[in-house]
Amino acid sequence: MGPGTPPLNLRLILASTSPRRRQLMQGLDLPLQIVSIDVDETPPPGLPDDAVAEHLARKKAEAWTGTLAPDQVLVAADTTVLIDEHLLNKPVDEADAHRMLRLLSGRDHRVITGVCLRTADRLVSFADVALVRFRQLSDQEIAYYVQAHRPLDKAGAYGVQDWIGYTAVERIEGSFYTVMGLPMHRVYQGLKELAGA
Numbered sequence: 001m002g003p004g005t006p007p008l009n010l011r012l013i014l015a016s017t018s019p020r021r022r023q024l025m026q027g028l029d030l031p032l033q034i035v036s037i038d039v040d041e042t043p044p045p046g047l048p049d050d051a052v053a054e055h056l057a058r059k060k061a062e063a064w065t066g067t068l069a070p071d072q073v074l075v076a077a078d079t080t081v082l083i084d085e086h087l088l089n090k091p092v093d094e095a096d097a098h099r100m101l102r103l104l105s106g107r108d109h110r111v112i113t114g115v116c117l118r119t120a121d122r123l124v125s126f127a128d129v130a131l132v133r134f135r136q137l138s139d140q141e142i143a144y145y146v147q148a149h150r151p152l153d154k155a156g157a158y159g160v161q162d163w164i165g166y167t168a169v170e171r172i173e174g175s176f177y178t179v180m181g182l183p184m185h186r187v188y189q190g191l192k193e194l195a196g197a
Contacts, residue, residue: 006028006029006030007192008028008030008191008192008195009071009195010030010071010072010073010191010194010195011030011031011032011033011069011071011072011073012025012028012030012031012032012033012072012073012074012075012191013032013033013034013035013064013066013068013072013073013074013075014032014033014034014035014075015035015036015037015060015061015064015074015075015076015077016034016037016060016075016076016077017034017036018181020159020161020180020181021077021181021182022034024177024180024181024182024184025075025182025187027184028184028187028188028191035064035066035074037060037063037064037076039056039059039060039063041056041078041089043055043056043087049080049082049085049086049087050082050110050112050127050129051127052078052080052087052112052114053077053078053079053080053112053113053114053127054078054112054114054115054116054125054126054127055078055114056078056114057076057077057078057114057115057116057125057127058076058114058116058123058125060076060077060078060116061074061076061116061117061118061123061125062116062118062123064076064118067120068118068119068120069120070119070120072119072120073117073118073119073191073194074116074117074118074119075115075116075117075187076115076116076118077113077114077115077116077181077182078113078114079111079112079113079114079155079181080111080112080113080114080155081100081104081109081110081111081112081155081156082109082110082111082112083103083104083107083108083109083110086103088100088103088104088109088155088156088157089155090152090153090154090155090157091151091152091157093152094146094147094152096157097146097151097152097157098142098143098146100156100157100158101137101142101145101146101157101158101164102137102139102142104134104137104156104158105134105135105136105137105142106134106135106136106137107133107134108131108132108133109131109132109134109156110129110130110131110132111129111130111131111132111155111156111174111178111179112127112128112129112178113127113128113178113179113181113182113183114126114127115127115128115182115183115186115187115190117187117190117191117194119194122194124190124193124194126186126190128174128175128178128183128186129174129178130172130173130174130175130176130178130179131171131172131173131174132160132169132171132172132179133169133170133171133172134168134169134170135168135169135170137168141167141168145158145163145164148163149162149163149164151164159180160172160176160179160180161180
């Protein structure tokens with residue numbers, strides 16, 4: 001392998017249509033294919049809230065019916081937001097997004113991203129946690145963000161990589177990329193292990 005060759009000789013399939021996850025995966029400099037997987041994201045009764053993200057990532061990976069070549073890895077992920085042990089999924093509408101952001105305002109919350117890596121013969125899953133602190137948000141700021149950025153497809157009704165991240169996030173303990181939707185340091189380590197590198 002020459003100095004201009006990526007250290008891993010893998011082809012990746014991302015089981016997500018999220019533009020944020022696609023951008024992060026492209027940063028690995030490996031061939032990338034995108035597939036869409038639609039699963040019921042309702043957690044099973046009795047599953048602890050902090051286990052939901054990893055459970056859903058595994059469910060997405062297992063739902064894909066394609067065939068994997070020996071050098072291919074399917075990557076599936078799910079992100080959840082927890083505050084006061086309450087799980088905040090994707091908001092159902094604008095009013096729900098307002099409610100979630102009011103709940104997060106001026107407080108710490110946990111972001112958990114679960115990941116599942118699947119090869120032709122192996123399946124590995126894990127979760128990574130980051131602690132995020134929001135400053136106090138005004139009702140006007142919340143209304144602007146929900147209207148202008150439409151965060152209805154995001155857990156906890158926000159994307160750390162857009163306006164609210166620039167203006168409201170005071171502190172992150174853990175990986176910024178975990179909050180964005182993929183803990184890239186853990187993904188890369190998992191890929192290295194699967195490749196035997």
